Amino acid sequence: MDSLITAAARALAAGDPLGALDRVALRDDASALALRGIAMAQLGDLVRARALVKSAARAFGPKEAVARARCVVAEAEIALASRDLGWPVKALDTARVTLEAHGDRVNAAHARYLQIRRLLLIGRLDEAEALLAALDPAPLPPVLRAAHELVVAGIAIRRLQSQSAHNALARARHAAELAAIPALTAEVENAALILDTPAARLIAHGEERPLLLDEVEALLSSTSLVVDACRYSVRGAGMSVSLVTRPVLFTLARMMAETWPGGVSREALIAGAFRLKLTDESHRARLRVEIGRLRAALKPLAGVMATPRGFALVPLVSADVVVLAPPVDEKFAAVFAFLADGESWSSSALALALGASQRTVQRTLEALAAAGRVQAFGRGRARRWMTPPIPGFATTLLLPAPLPSD
Incomplete structure (x- = not known):
């Protein structure tokens, strides 16, 4: 691995996507494409990020199974951040198995956390807890320890276990401080706001x-x-x-x-x-x-x-x-509960999370948009919905991926 790729990877691990792009923005080799995709994801351009990561996966040769698996994991994280909950889970599980077989336990654990976070989003708490119980966060780097505790807190919040949620968020805050990544710290603080917001x-x-x-x-x-x-x-x-x-x-x-x-x-x-x-x-x-x-x-x-x-x-x-x-008009309370995370959701993802038909969800969103309570971006299959931004709330950002050389 050349020095520019290594430097770009370290910049991404430190939460500096612009620094990473400075080093690889003009390169089109597979490693550069992957790093550019992760950088664009951290900057919020998830559509471009996904295209770059897919290109990187195709560019890696058939003998580079680990690199291709890491691209699959990166694409899954981008899909999760863009609330594409219909993304093929089997592909992520196959990538995780490949990473474990080649000794890349950090990225394999990262893949498992993505699976758990998806289950948490769609309300399948028992399955999320079962997968979480099989993971030991102690040997993992601070970034993944923070991710572990955020999932623990999310499950505790949904189960109305406030003290467990407080304890998990305290551990997540400590892990985020060790990671020294501003985006991760912002995500933990954003999660902590839930406990101080009327439920x-x-x-x-x-x-x-x-x-x-x-x-x-x-x-x-x-x-x-x-x-x-x-x-x-x-x-x-x-x-x-x-x-x-x-x-x-x-x-x-x-x-x-x-x-x-x-x-x-x-x-x-x-x-x-x-x-x-x-x-x-x-x-x-x-x-x-x-x-x-x-x-x-x-x-x-x-x-x-x-x-x-x-x-x-x-x-x-x-x-x-x-x-x-519910804290808001209960007719739309479930929709607002998902949109409250600050991310943009597709109507199909909301339908999957709510267990309702996509057309019913679309009618609800259109009524809320007419009342100015939600906003829509894009057209057709690329259309996404979110609540208007609230000053003082941190935006949840994509966690940086581990270094390709790890």
Whole structure:
């Protein structure tokens, strides 16, 4: 490996993409193309970066299996950064096996972390934890130790384990300091902001207030009966009843919880749950049927009592009833939860992460764009969506790749 390639690789490892480009910008050999691709990724031009890395993979000869595998890993990281979640995972796993077989354990671990980060993005936490448990971060360089702890923190945040998330972020911050890469430090600080940002709203006794993640965790561990509008369930006394597949029952439970200890009129319940006006006895009959189903579903957590004008929720194992709601308009809360990372998402990637059809996601994004709440860039298959930039929030940057000579 010549001195310019080595110097460019070291510049990239130190988080200096411009310094790397100064050395290889005019070269078209395979190693230079790979380094230029990584540099462009760090600078944010992910489309150009991906094209350069693909060119590098083709330029390496058939006997250069390790170099080609590293290009596959780099392309996977670029795909992850551009939220192309449909990128072929088998290719990344094949590259990881090749790297392990040739003793490149650092880049093999990097490939594994990319797989785990993709699983985390699409909400497959159990699979992400299983892969993470097989990795020992101790012998890895600080960059990958920071990546490990960021994944640990991400899983803990999704599982509402605030103390575990705090501890993991503290370890990630220490590893980032050892790496001395500004982009990595910014990514850790950006992740830490989540713990200081409202994660939900508490609605009780006609009032509402924002809750941080640790407050949400404390609420779900309390003695209150919690109607959880984030996960469409009712929780209390260590028990949980899921109403994800029964939206009418959940709407009735939430409406009664928001007015507890008072009740809700039949007219309001029919309008909220059925989106109808009370006009004849058939609507009352339908409401009675759904209330009966709700009573059966909530046992033994709560009951439903008839009042002169409607119905009221009666907690059986708790002294208080509250509603836990998303921090934003819950109709679009899941979309905003993904766009909040500051990255640009394709509608297909959002559909994969949300478990919804791509057309449904496209209609939602178009409605939000018309209201000025999201922004679109590009056209056709290259179209990406993101929330407007918020001053004071760090941009998540691509982590630099290990040196090709390592």
